[in-house]
Amino acid sequence: MSSRIAEIRLVSSHREVYEPCDDSFALVDALLADRINLIEHKPKICMEIGCGSGYVITSLILLLKNELPGVHYLATDTNPIAARVTQETLQAHGVEADVICTDIASVLEKRLAGSVDVMVVNPPYVPTPEDEVGMEGIASAWAGGENGRRVIDRMLPVVDVLLSEKGWFYLVTLTSNCPLEICLVMRKKGYASRIVVQRSTDEENLLILKFWRVKDEESLDKETSSESFVSQFSRYLSSFMEKRWR
């Protein structure tokens, strides 16, 4: 039986490309945890923005390919070397996605609008000085400017344009990115949200958020009040603070 996610020994690498790390593993864990839902969701087009080593998109394909044969996968990265490394990782696992080197997804925004059923993003989220944002090479994989939000904030409207009516969006964030604020930005665009995975490592506190479009204002209120992200966040924050004070 073939492995369900990408194998580290088959993931290609390069010194200018971000290697799979805790954040990548947390994102793949979130996709694994949601696998049954993803299969029932029956996506036709799945996409990753910022594919880096290719670990995440390859894992997504492997997770779904047996149950869902007809899916088109796309991956983009602003770093040409990362795009190539992703291609190598895909090939090493014998799976297929079209990889494009572009800034976020700018060359796809017109024609792919409203078509992406599943979007996954592990953005450059590390808070850094502003002038480190958008540099070439590996820095583009992590430099996020103030609060680590510079690139995330550029991505959110693009994701909103690309997602289909039933589109789902998985996003890696840190507590220092003010994830609650990100959820509120998306809520204004009509999305409900929840935390799929939360993980504290020595260096960072990771949250994998999932967003989905809600048809009308009323059900958005219902979705956000029942298993509300505000209460989810306060639970998360209090458990985190507890750990920290101990």
Add this chain to the structure above:
Amino acid sequence: MRLITHNMLSCNIKGVTNGFPLKIESVTVVEKEVDFNPDFLRHMFAKIEWKALVEGARSMGYEELPEDSPDASELESDDETFLRKLHHALLELHLEEGALVCPETGRKFPVNKGIPNMLLHEDEV
């Protein structure tokens, strides 16, 4: 890059209003077999710009697609001849080496090892 993706790409140089479809200059085309999936093809057909697909396929050496977009009945027909051709054009032809050319400005975007490099120069953003 396959034609299904080519059909979604447009040139986004600042000021360009007609950046689709990108003209394909092919140097190396590779064919890889993919499982035939009629449901997927029917779903994608609605999103495809037919003329761009026909021209793209032709520039990659595949001339079997009909010039005019077939109507929906052909997608439902028991005769799978058309769907098989669509399948081959969309999913089995890979542009490995070549370029994509903006129809308005003539700017060339290289395709190496199957990956189009669509990054813009500073003065194009």
